Amino acid sequence: MDVVLGAVLFFVVVVGSIILALALAVRSLRRRNRVAIDIDSPAPISWLTSPATGPRLHRRLRDATTSARASVEGNGLLDGLGNLVVELERHAASIDRQLVVVEKASTPVRRRLRRELHAEVQMVESVSERLIRTTRSYSGAEPSQQSLAAIGERLDALDAAMADLARVERLGVGEAERVMRQRRPAT
Secondary structure (H helix, E strand, O other), X not given: OHHHHHHHHHHHHHHHHHHHHHHHHHHHHHHHOOOEOOEOOOOOHHHHOOOOHHHHHHHHHHHHHHHHHHHXXXXXXXXXXXXXXXXXXXXXXXXXXXXXXXXOOOHHHHHHHHHHHHHHHHHHHHHHHHHHHHHHHOOOOOOOOOOXXXXXXXXXXXXXXXXXXXXXXXXXXXXXXXXXHHHOOOO
16 A cells, blocks of 8 residues: 555656646746746747747847846946836837737738838837947947937937036036036026
8 A cells, every 4th residue: 555655646746846847947938938027928939939020020029128128237327227128128018919919910911010010129129229338338338329219319318418427527627617607698
């Protein structure tokens, strides 16, 4: 009786371990398939390797947001840019949901809609590149000039503020105060 109980227990442990390993593997693949770090992607796991156009666009979105997030994570000086990355991820996740829906459409409709989504994916990639260049600008590199309109405007404002600070640092405090007095309108 003890042998049978031991064999059943062994069988349950082995099967349970296999099921647990498979569940963890599927969870890992689904996380890898996400476009936004905190939003589950509706894209099937097969899109991780599929050569079709829709899955390739999905992977481009995923790569753009992943690289943008990686450029600001762990850098305390860039906390403000984290909000821009979250906004970019939300936009990319919206495009990703649309991609999944478009892939279910008939061929002529799918082709037309994919062209539109392709342009949006390119815009996300451009903004991602600009975010990466902006994070690099803190170490002396020039930021890119490509952007999505709303995020781009905020990045332009950040660039202008950084330039003003650099100009003040070059001029020195006394010279900067003199320039500011000259700029003020007479009252």
